[in-house]
Amino acid sequence: MLIYHYDPETGLYRGAGMAEADPMELELARNAVHDPLAAAAHAAYATAYTGAMADFASAPRVTLDQLAQAEQDLDAAIGQAMQIRDAALADATAAAARVQPEHWLIPANATREPPPAFGFDEEAVFQDGTWTVRPASTDDDDPDIEPDEALLAHAVRTDRTRRIARVRWLVDRHRDELALGITTTLTAEDYRGVLQHVQDLRDVPDQAGFPHTINWPQLDESLTTTG
Incomplete structure (x- = not known):
């Protein structure tokens, strides 16, 4: 967010800058988006893992070939579940990063109100919450x-x-x-x-x-x- 600085004594416009977001508020807001999505991703992985282990336990393993096939199926199922989990976690992180701050740290002698346009032979002054333009002194x-x-x-x-x-x-x-x-x-x-x-x-x-x-x-x- 752009903010506009002014001299604390004269009110003269001192240039523009970028305000910083309130870090605590932004972290809480992003966690509120990220954590439920991450929890759902982990829960889905746990369910898939449990199902894969159950399938492995019930698979026929009389011969070595059957055992090898059961192990391959188990590895494939767990690998797929991990890929789905990691993709969901990446989506959760991306969704949290898109959350925009609602509260900003506005320093003293700065305002969110932009000054009006003024020429190089003029100056903007911020007094009583309002910008005015006057000839440059x-x-x-x-x-x-x-x-x-x-x-x-x-x-x-x-x-x-x-x-x-x-x-x-x-x-x-x-x-x-x-x-x-x-x-x-x-x-x-x-x-x-x-x-x-x-x-x-x-x-x-x-x-x-x-x-x-x-x-x-x-x-x-x-x-x-x-x-």
């Missing part, structure tokens, strides 16, 4: 920053916006694929990597050397060539 008018430094800071932010725009389509595509219920182009791990990259770009103004020395975050270029 800058530090250009900060009286503690010299005019030349303010221009440099603005230029760096502009570059930062351009870099985000270059990869934002990866995020949009992944969300669309999830909404459509189709196989995603990116793996979950790669998607989290893209989200982290976007967040690292947003955090560029927080770097110690800003705006004079910037350590630009890098994204694996192979991710931008997928699809």
